[in-house]
Amino acid sequence: MVIDFSFVWIAFKEILKAVPLTLILTFVPIVVGFLIGLAVALIRAHNIKFLSPIANFYVSFFRGTPAIMHIMVIYFGFPILLDYVIKKFNLPFQSNHVPIVVFVITALSLTAGSYLSEIIRSGISSVSKGQIEAAYTIGMNTFQVVKRIILPQALAQSVPNITNLIIGFLHTTSIAFLVSQKEITGAANIVASKNLKFLEAFIAAGIIYWAITLIIETIAYFLEKKAKSYSRSAF
Amino acid sequence: MIDIVGLKKSFGHNEVLKGINIHVEKGEIISILGPSGSGKTTLLRCLNYLESPDEGEIIIDDVSINARKVNKKEVYQLRKKSAMVFQGYNLFQHKTALQNVMEGLVVVQKKSVSEAKEKALKVLQKVGLENKIDAYPSQLSGGQQQRVGIARALALNPEVILFDEPTSALDPELVGEVLAVIAKIAREGKTMIIVTHEMNFAREISNRIIFMDGGVVVEEGIPQQIFTEQKEERTKQFLKRMTPELDYSI
Ligand SMILES: Nc1ncnc2c1ncn2[C@@H]1O[C@H](COP(=O)(O)OP(=O)(O)OP(=O)(O)O)[C@@H](O)[C@H]1O
Numbered sequence: 001m002v003i004d005f006s007f008v009w010i011a012f013k014e015i016l017k018a019v020p021l022t023l024i025l026t027f028v029p030i031v032v033g034f035l036i037g038l039a040v041a042l043i044r045a046h047n048i049k050f051l052s053p054i055a056n057f058y059v060s061f062f063r064g065t066p067a068i069m070h071i072m073v074i075y076f077g078f079p080i081l082l083d084y085v086i087k088k089f090n091l092p093f094q095s096n097h098v099p100i101v102v103f104v105i106t107a108l109s110l111t112a113g114s115y116l117s118e119i120i121r122s123g124i125s126s127v128s129k130g131q132i133e134a135a136y137t138i139g140m141n142t143f144q145v146v147k148r149i150i151l152p153q154a155l156a157q158s159v160p161n162i163t164n165l166i167i168g169f170l171h172t173t174s175i176a177f178l179v180s181q182k183e184i185t186g187a188a189n190i191v192a193s194k195n196l197k198f199l200e201a202f203i204a205a206g207i208i209y210w211a212i213t214l215i216i217e218t219i220a221y222f223l224e225k226k227a228k229s230y231s232r233s234a235f
Numbered sequence: 236m237i238d239i240v241g242l243k244k245s246f247g248h249n250e251v252l253k254g255i256n257i258h259v260e261k262g263e264i265i266s267i268l269g270p271s272g273s274g275k276t277t278l279l280r281c282l283n284y285l286e287s288p289d290e291g292e293i294i295i296d297d298v299s300i301n302a303r304k305v306n307k308k309e310v311y312q313l314r315k316k317s318a319m320v321f322q323g324y325n326l327f328q329h330k331t332a333l334q335n336v337m338e339g340l341v342v343v344q345k346k347s348v349s350e351a352k353e354k355a356l357k358v359l360q361k362v363g364l365e366n367k368i369d370a371y372p373s374q375l376s377g378g379q380q381q382r383v384g385i386a387r388a389l390a391l392n393p394e395v396i397l398f399d400e401p402t403s404a405l406d407p408e409l410v411g412e413v414l415a416v417i418a419k420i421a422r423e424g425k426t427m428i429i430v431t432h433e434m435n436f437a438r439e440i441s442n443r444i445i446f447m448d449g450g451v452v453v454e455e456g457i458p459q460q461i462f463t464e465q466k467e468e469r470t471k472q473f474l475k476r477m478t479p480e481l482d483y484s485i
């Protein structure tokens with residue numbers, strides 16, 4: 001068997017159309033997950049009553065189970081829940097009106113949130129206690145200390161870990177093809193099956209994943225440099 | 236101006252402050268001496284509520300706090316009356332020297348950025364760092380960092396500046412520059428409470444010296460008296476250990 005390079009190119013062009021969906025499935029959950037992660041990390045760092053145990057459970061559960069499971073549980077479970085609510089309140093709406101992609105994004109956002117909360121938490125713990133005390137002694141309140149002293153440093157510290165997470169997530173979006181999302185892997189699968197050229201299609205998909213990864217890494221490199229410009233290691 | 240009355244603080248079963256009474260007049264320079272573990276740091280940290288005392292009163296200027304019935308608002312008010320210079324500098328690592336000094340002026344005192352900057356520049360000049368204003372803490376020597384720390388405290392124009400062993404973390408050759416800055420501020424009439432192990436410095440700069448041991452004030456008096464005619468045996472023993480050069484003069 002030989003590789004049909006011309007088909008790699010054909011597949012490449014076809015799969016390229018799936019890139020926007022892949023980027024949406026990667027970055028929307030990262031952004032939503034960032035907000036979830038930030039809230040969860042702060043709840044845990046300040047050990048807030050009632051919320052803290054819930055936050056602990058959330059992080060433990062979502063980090064302890066694979067993303068594919070989150071997608072499946074929400075894909076199959078959410079409509080049942082939704083139908084129940086719709087019935088109860090007599091809403092003019094059906095659960096099968098909700099696009100599948102919404103379920104996928106919801107699930108991946110929850111996955112991302114659990115990972116990001118741990119990343120942000122480790123960033124927060126990298127800020128020395130002395131700086132926090134100094135901030136209090138100059139008269140700042142807790143909100144100001146968090147916003148002006150803790151988070152800027154915690155987030156700068158988190159950039160490399162967040163980059164790794166984004167790259168991991170880019171690759172994780174491939175499982176969305178199991179619920180028939182036409183993202184890169186899904187698209188590769190379709191082109192491949194139609195033409196019975198699996199190797200070529202997945203080589204093309206691989207090249208695209210790799211290229212996107214390189215772009216993310218390049219952007220992250222500059223961000224990292226900028227974020228940590230205050231620390232000696234950057235000089 | 237400052238009154239500390241019956242201040243007590245325990246960590247678990249360890250009573251670290253056993254009823255401290257100290258009165259400080261406006262403009263006074265007080266040095267607190269005492270062996271390790273005597274509660275000096277804890278005392279300073281209680282004055283700005285980095286530690287909550289269990290009992291007693293703290294009065295600074297027009298803010299008066301009773302440890303038994305204190306609320307958050309009072310704590311914030313009290314903290315605005317003092318500023319602290321830490322042994323480990325504790326500068327904000329993500330901010331330049333200038334930004335470190337401006338932070339409290341803008342965020343807490345709500346000054347405009349331009350006003351804060353003007354004030355911060357003036358203070359940084361006073362501590363001799365006018366050519367380091369854009370440096371981050373990681374780019375400064377220990378002595379320079381501590382001078383930023385002093386500038387940050389001074390800029391807030393607090394009623395009192397609290398120093399906790401400001402030179403203990405410094406290389407010996409950098410101690411002088413920091414002590415010189417503290418002495419300069421002292422001459423300008425700022426009220427200061429200084430915990431230090433620099434005996435000569437304390438002797439030269441202070442109006443009054445307080446000797447603490449085991450969570451109580453053992454003895455206090457003018458430097459001349461504390462260093463040459465101690466009333467208490469514990470003070471005598473401590474100073475003998477801390478100033479071995481006295482031995483030679485006997
Ligand atoms: N956060 C804390 N938790 C428990 N014990 C503490 C705490 N802080 C201080 N202590 C204890 O309180 C006592 C007094 O400590 P403190 O730091 O006030 O002494 P100090 O006079 O400043 O000593 P040094 O000269 O070594 O700085 C010590 O026995 C110390 O172990």
Ligand SMILES: [Mg+2]
Nearest residue numbers: 275276277400
């Ligand atoms: Mg101490």
